[in-house]
Amino acid sequence: MTSTRAEALAPRWAVLLLAVLLTPGCVTLAPRTLSLQTPASLASTETGGSERLHRQRGAWELGPPDAASGGTATPGPATCGGRTxxxxxxxxxxxxxxALLAPFLTxxxxxxxxxLxxxxxxxRLVEALDDWxxxxxxxxxxxxxxxAPLLQRQRASFLVTATERYGLAYAEVFALFVLHSAHDDEVDEVLRLLARGKQLGQTLGLMPSVREELERRGMSLPAYPDRAEQSDDVLRGLGRAARDVLSTSPGSDGARYTELSARxxxxxxxxxxxxHEVERALALRHFSAGSVVVGSFDAVTFGVPLGFYYLVASTGHGTYALSQGQYEQATRELAPAVLLGALYAGGKGLRALSQARAAELRLPALQELGRQLEARLGVDGLRELARDLRASREAGRFVAVGGVDAALALREARGDVARAQALISRSRPGATGGPSRLGGLVSLVDEGAGLTREVVEARLALAELEATGPRLPRDVAVLEKQRPAVDAPPPGAxxxxxxxxxxxxxxxxxxxxxxxxxxxxxxxxxxxxxxxGWFARGLAFERLMVALLEADAALPRAQRRFLGAFARPRIERYVxxxxxxxxxxxxxxLVIEEGELAEGPPRVETFSFKSRDLSxxxxPALKAQMKADAREALGYYGExxxxxxxxxxxxxxxxxxxxxxxVRLVYEGGPLMPKNMDDVTSAMRATGQEVPGVEVLFQ
Structure with a gap:
């Protein structure tokens, strides 16, 4: 074909970079639940005081399993994009x-x-994948x-083989895709790997657009010199020459073009x-290195931020035309920094749009969240957040899991993930260093889960009503005198x-x-x-528990931990x-039986998730508190x-x-549990006897 004949005229260089394969394991994250069945009712978060609104650790704390320990993952069926x-x-x-990659693409x-x-x-999964x-x-x-280390090796290997198989012009486009989809610390490692293999100058060093992108990100190629010549470089060169001979055969050209088209x-x-523009320029013999690539990218989309791939990798979520339209519309209507912040901070909102029929709603959701982030951080703040996210893989993961609060914490910490985690920890029970400074009411809304603004406001009003702590007097004159102003926050706010x-x-x-x-x-x-802070933390615990219930419902009935009494449980939140x-x-x-019913009302159970510092x-004090919570639950959600x-x-x-x-009353366990387990068992037993109908658990 014309493209491959023109490609044959380009210089040939580079060899395969050997990947060092690692095989660490993963860890079992099995839930540990202490329960005592006692009929009673549950208290929901809106019925307790501020101390009752303490919840399980937020989503940003749910880190990966300790790979050094080995094991398996959280029980229950895995899902992504609404698919099991x-x-x-x-x-x-x-x-x-x-097949290994497919679930991630959903x-x-x-x-x-x-x-996921x-x-x-x-x-092991990354090791099993080929470079592409x-x-x-x-x-x-x-x-x-x-x-991550294995992924960087495969990225480096792909850059070498792409240059060898497709030629400089095509490889430059793939190289930009690799750079745009990698964090700065990952790009740094890829450059070091190529330089150590004496392959940086022969690949990225000959790509003007790539050099420009690296300069823009503060990684000048002269800072990564290729290593000195070694004796085995001669053998490597001979091997490359043999591959060049094979690649000029018609069969090889056809195979390479088919592979290029698929990718x-x-x-x-x-x-x-x-x-497409590269292929066209090569066919017309009108090509100078780098110029076609630069000219084919729109000024807005060139240098696309991390995560844009989600606007097109929409298997099962709409047609390709819709995905393409979303991508182009998003890059036209939203600045890259705004869209990047919305993609990473809007995790729960995007999960709510994982149904196929909701594909067309994804972009409006991103636009709305982008506007909200811009209102909080300002234009300059959003640009800084985008730089923070691009700077390190850990920063991206922190915000992807923690959402808006984590994004705000990361910006306040000037991109320092450890410091941002410390800021988040201020909203944990027993934490020192002052209260949490993160969040905003809109960040708590989760329409897909039923947590509308109306529900958030109602629950927050109940929490505020029963909160302990100093209050101002019920004197209108005093309140007028001490009236706060948005533009005059007190020290620390x-x-x-x-x-x-x-x-x-x-x-x-x-x-x-x-x-x-x-x-x-x-x-x-x-x-x-x-x-x-406690209220937001409580909602995070609820999300964690709902995920456990949904996983439990998907199991065969005999294997369920929570919902074995139901034939077809239907889980509803914030009813x-x-x-x-x-x-x-x-x-x-609220869980209701959805299967075929005999005469009479269906089975209905309620759950309340309560994070209270009982440590x-x-x-007697523990028994009194647990009984009070159970009675309150029964009064609100039982009978x-x-x-x-x-x-x-x-x-x-x-x-x-x-x-x-x-009714099940589920307390957060871990550091919030009482130290003496005998006291816990005794209190649960006493609660069951005095408030029948409640099952008390610690999760």
Missing amino acids: VSPGWPDFSSGDAK CTSPAEYVA QQRVDMP HAVRLGALGPVREDA RAQLPPPYQHAL EGNPRWSEYVAYYEKRLGEFEQGKTAQGPLRWAPYELMR GVKKPESGLRYADV GLQG TLDIRRPSLLPLLRKHSRAPISK
Whole structure:
């Protein structure tokens, strides 16, 4: 073909870089649950005080398994993009790299991609991939730490073989794709690998567009000199010459062109366009190194940030035309920094759009989150966040898992992940160093899970109502005098996204006082900010527990830990339920039987997830607290409930009132558990006897 004949005129260089294959294992993350069945009801987060809103560690803490220990992943079926991964995946014996990679390509956000890695031996999986499939895997987001060294070796190897097989012009486009989809610390390692193999100058060093991109990212090629000549370089050169002879045969040309065409189809649109222009220029003999590549990239899409691949890698989520349109529209309507921040910080929102019919909603969701981030951080702040995310794989993973709060923490910490983790830890029970400075009410909204703004506000209002801590007096004159202003935060609150939220809360409370509608004065800033930290942390624990319940429901009935009493359990979150004596509440989780029913109402159970610091309680004090929580749960979510969600009425035989078969009160375990397990067992037993109907658990 014309392209391959022209390609034969290009200089030939480079050899395969030998990959050092590593085989560390992965670790079992089996849940440990302590339970005592005791009929009673549950208290939801909105019914407890601020100390009751403490929750399990946030999602940003859920790191990868310790690869040095060996083991398996979290139990239950793995999912990504709304699809359940085949139970036989990954089948390492098949040697099918496409099948090994396929589940990752269904993910719809970096957060999903990171979570799926928890379910597999990543070093072994990366080792089983060929270089090109490893490059595609790395383009989806941060790879787990224990697999990252092998990925960098495969990226380097691919750059060498692409230059050898396709020629300089085509290889330059693939090289840009590798650079754009890698964090700076990963690019640094790839450059060092190529230089150590004396292959940097023969590959990237001859690509003007690549050199320009590296200069822009602060990695000038002169800082990575190729090693000196060695005796074995002669043998390597002879081997390359033999491959050059073979590659000029018609059969080899056809095979290479077929491979090139297949790989071109797997690239995002700008790179496909660039390869098309390269082929056209070569056919017309109108080509100078680098000029075609630069000219074929639009000014906006050139230098695409990490994660753009999700706008096109949409297997099962819409047609190619839609994906291509999303990519081009996104790069046209959103600055790269805005889109990069939205992709990484919007994990839970993108997961909610993982259904095929929601593909067209993904871009509007990214645009909305981008606007929210820009409102919080400003244009310059978003650019800095984008640089932080590009700088290191660990920063990308931290924000992908932790979402908006993690992004804000990373920016406040000036890109220092360790410091950002310390800022996040301020919202943990018993932490020192002051309250958390992260977050914003909008970051808690999760429409796909039913956590609408209305639900968030209702739950937060209940949490604030029962929060302990200093409050201002119920005196309108005093409140007017001490009225806060958005542009005048107190010391320590500068740049805190929650300060503007506090001002709005204060104004609302002041208006309620003027109308005689409230009984308590507003919290002072410090206790309000602390209460908000616990509230956000509580929602993170709920997400973790819901994931465990969904995994449990997917198991055969006899193997279930929580939902064995159901034939077909339907898990619903934040369902509005009402009792005459307690008013409208939102149950953390309501489970209803969806299978065929005999006569009578279906089975309904409720769950409440409570993170309370019980570590300092023992003996009678622990029993009293646990009994109080169980009674409160029974009062709000047990006995008979008026279920307010219309979509559930058909399962309830058109009757909104339903008897609750069981209520489970799930406490966070770990550091929040009492130190003496005998005290725990005794308190759970006493609670079961005094408040029958409740099953108390520690997770």
